[in-house]
C-alpha cells in the first residue's frame with residue numbers, strides 16, 4: 001500500500017515527460033518569411049523607376065528623384081550580404097511588412113549566395129555596388145572600373161542562377177557607387193546599358209561609430225528635413241539592425257510610409273537587350289531567340305558517353 005502513491009507519482013512524472021516532449025515536438029517556430037506572409041495585411045507599395053538610358057537618382061547628388069509622394073521613403077541597404085546581420089534585418093523587415101532594395105557587393109554575394117537568394121525570395125529588390133567595394137572608382141582606369149561594376153552584377157546573377165524565375169527577376173538594373181563617388185563617364189557607360197544610378201536623399205551615418213539610438217535619431221531627423229526620398233543604410237552594421245524596428249515604428253507614427261523601388265516594367269529586359277549588357281535576360285532561351293532572331297532548340301539527345 002505504501003508503495004502505491006510512489007508508483008502513481010512515477011507514472012505521473014512519466015506522463016508529464018511525454019506531454020512535455022510532445023508539446024516541444026509540436027511547437028516549432030514557423031520560418032520568418034512564412035510568418036510574415038500570414039501577418040502582413042497589405043504589401044509594401046511599389047514604385048516603378050525608369051531605367052532607360054540610365055538616369056541617376058537621388059537629390060543628394062542629382063537633380064532627379066524617384067517619383068515618391070510626400071512622406072514616402074524607400075529603404076536601401078548597402079554592402080551586404082552579411083552572414084551576421086542581413087538575415088536579422090530581413091526578419092525585422094518581414095515583421096513590419098516592409099520591402100527594401102539591397103545594393104550588394106559582388107565578393108560577398110559570391111561568398112554567401114544563399115543569403116542573396118533569401119533576399120530575393122523574401123521579395124526585396126536587388127541592385128549592385130561593385131565587385132570589391134573600392135571606396136572610390138575615380139582613380140581606376142575605365143577598363144578596371146567597368147570590370148568592377150560588371151563583376152558585381154555577374155556575382156549576384158550567378159548567386160540567383162539556381163533560384164526560381166520570380167526570384168531571379170529581383171535583380172534590377174540598379175547600381176550604386178561605393179562611397180557615392182560617381183563619375184560622369186561611368187554613369188554614361190551604365191546608361192548605355194540601361195542601368196540606373198542611385199544616390200539618396202538622406203543617410204543616417206550608420207557607418208560611423210555612433211550608437212544605434214543615434215542612427216535612429218539621425219535617420220528620422222534627416223528624413224524630416226527633406227520629407228520624402230531614398231534612405232541609405234547598411235545591412236552589415238549591427239547598430240542598424242538594432243534600431244531598425246523602432247525606426248520603422250516611429251516613422252509610421254509620424255505618418256510616413258515605405259515604398260519599394262522596382263524597375264519600370266520592361267526595365268530588366270531593356271538592360272538585358274543592350275549592347276554589351278551587364279545583366280542577362282531572366283528567361284534566357286526566350287530572350288535569346290528574340291535578340292538573335294533564332295530559335296534555340298533544347299537538345300533532347302542524351303550526351304555522348306565519355307570514352
Ligand SMILES: [Zn+2]
Nearest residue numbers: 078079178179
Ligand atoms: Zn558601400
